[in-house]
Amino acid sequence: MPRVLNPILPGFNADPSIIRLGDDYYIATSTFEWYPGVQIHHSKDLANWELVIRPLSRKSQLDMRGNPDSCGVWAPCLTHDGEKFWLVYTDVKRKDGSFKDTHNYIVYAPKIEGPWSDPIYINSSGFDPSLFHDEDGKKWFINMLQDHRRRPRSFAGIRLQEWDPKQEKLVGPMKTIFHGTELDLVEGPHLYKRNGYYYLLTAEGGTAYEHACTLARSRDILGPYELHPQKYIVTSKDHPLAPLQRAGHGDIVDTPDGKTYVVHLAGRPTTQFRRCVLGRETAIQEAYWDKDDWLYVKNGPVPSLYVDLPASRDDTAYWSEQRYTFNTSDGLHKDFQWLRTPEPERIFNLADGKLELIGREAIGSWFEQALVARRQTHFSYDAETVVDFSPIDERQFAGLTAYYCRYNFFYLTVTAHADGQRELLIMSSEASWPEGRLTFPIISQAIPNEGKVKLAMTIRGKKLQFFYALEGEEQKEIGKVFDASLLCDECGGHQAHGSFTGAFVGMACSDIDGQEKRAKFDYFTYKPVKDESDRYEV
The missing domain is CATH 2.115.10.20 (Glycosyl hydrolase domain; family 43)
Incomplete structure (x- = not known):
């Protein structure tokens, strides 16, 4: 066998x-x-x-x-x-x-x-x-x-x-x-x-x-x-x-x-x-x-x-890059889930080949947040999306997140300064472990007020790095290398006997002004990577 x-x-x-x-x-x-x-x-x-x-x-x-x-x-x-x-x-x-x-x-x-x-x-x-x-x-x-x-x-x-x-x-x-x-x-x-x-x-x-x-x-x-x-x-x-x-x-x-x-x-x-x-x-x-x-x-x-087992396993799909598009006729791909709500029409829709997230509560909310994500199923991977979002202040933000729970996530967002100038901002709960204070280091980068932005992430074992690119420009690193191993049961706010899920990666949008600002995402990619340091998958 x-x-x-x-x-x-x-x-x-x-x-x-x-x-x-x-x-x-x-x-x-x-x-x-x-x-x-x-x-x-x-x-x-x-x-x-x-x-x-x-x-x-x-x-x-x-x-x-x-x-x-x-x-x-x-x-x-x-x-x-x-x-x-x-x-x-x-x-x-x-x-x-x-x-x-x-x-x-x-x-x-x-x-x-x-x-x-x-x-x-x-x-x-x-x-x-x-x-x-x-x-x-x-x-x-x-x-x-x-x-x-x-x-x-x-x-x-x-x-x-x-x-x-x-x-x-x-x-x-x-x-x-x-x-x-x-x-x-x-x-x-x-x-x-x-x-x-x-x-x-x-x-x-x-x-x-x-x-x-x-x-x-x-x-x-x-x-x-x-x-x-x-x-x-x-x-x-x-x-x-x-x-x-x-x-x-x-x-x-x-x-x-x-x-x-x-x-x-x-x-x-x-x-x-x-x-x-x-x-x-x-x-x-x-x-x-x-x-x-x-x-x-x-x-x-x-x-x-x-x-x-009675048969061998075909791992072709497991190791293949997944490029998700958002055609209305296809519906949201079955790999994706969202958090808590049975009324998904309040947090997202598919229109004109885009995933449109409707800004709701802040990331980490236990009630209604617009976050659509898929499971992390590999120890190392690349993720990428392109977002069209025009925030007016710092209370509107949308982007790419690696997420475990309200206490543990990394989030590269398109947002705006209080004066309306659009910027990139990284939110990281890294500094809050293990107390769960949710204090974010301020890592920001001013960008033009118009135009789509490519947001990307690489995870290699415990190392997470964010990237971005403006239209017509090369991809650039933003922020430091974060500790992706915090996205785990052992660091999930209640640690191993009280945290039971797993890491996700996906797209999110918040509008805590309450104006339901929309963010449109062109696609989402998840590319598994065989990391030579990984003893399980190589």
Whole structure:
């Protein structure tokens, strides 16, 4: 079988939930505050994946305006009961402090492409819910349970209750079926049934460097559940030099020919600070059921960088330059997302072959900002765009940004001085790490008041450099070399146990005068670069 390099879904694709339907595999991953919600990829061979839909795409399903960074859609679970697809998800409205507002919903669809239903509210007692379809026709809702009295962590075990699809509500008694191990922070439950056993796969240890997949089983769905002989079937917690770190939160899938695989999240840290700029990605491991009816990961529990899969991976598209144009008939390319709002017409439109951003709140707003971006999926890349923008003062600005969250971004803007003279200005949150004060160094360059401006950026590992060019002129550097490694979970305002996304690159526009000043972008390019210093991609 071909050896394939992990991860199979690179760049911010966390909390994978996988199913197989005939010869088709589907993986759903978290999207947090990025809209539309939930990424669902499709594959025929487990090696080559294509994004097919983000199903939470209208206001009735998801409205995240006001959600803090790294809140929003957590850990979706995708299942199929033989008749339709079911998707369970959490919309997290707050995560800091003892109380967490975690609203759990179910949507369903006859096909993966939809149409997806309006959401059915389930509860708010915890997060990371899943839906298990038992052989007798019963459906069980499983999620972690929160207890705000517990200190310092509110994780109180895995709760199970029957869900009635006809009444569209939970019925019968609630039962806490698993309290986890001493690793603590038990979450991300998935149930399976095999050879008379119910198997419970959970995530433990938080989502940073102590993360793990824990397996337990019982003859009765209500328990008691006994632990796997190894406790943790996937983890890097005791192996700090393993190439895949932060391994945990997994799901299990069988192939038509009887092989078993575990998908799980993982991070690939760089720099001496172990920073994961690509966020938590989806990796896959070959597994097998042994004579004791326990599942073991091949060469595990430490995840392997390479895995044997049914097919080799075609990386042509992954390493190709992507040039995005903005034709109205094509719509916005599926690589792009925006932040929080279910009303994208308020922040952008496509007209005359341009992407027009409508100036809203300042970059970093948790409510309504005009920012359209794509994931950073390579450790080194070039990005470029051309903007037509005529600001009248310093409260109107638009341009090119490398963005993680409100606390961590780099932003080359076209703006104006208080006297109306147009200028380039770099906003960097570099100086605010780790306190999050958002103090910007002033790096400005006066430019003519008329004409388009090319804005560009190069990232080579941890080094970020901005460039600009006026019409008819050569490209020039602007500003210093910035530390791009700050665009990571470990520096995301709440650090590794509270920041869960990944770096993006894209275009933004703000008008805090409230006049809705428009910025027009001609195109956007993203060009991957193979950096010889990178131990993962060369």
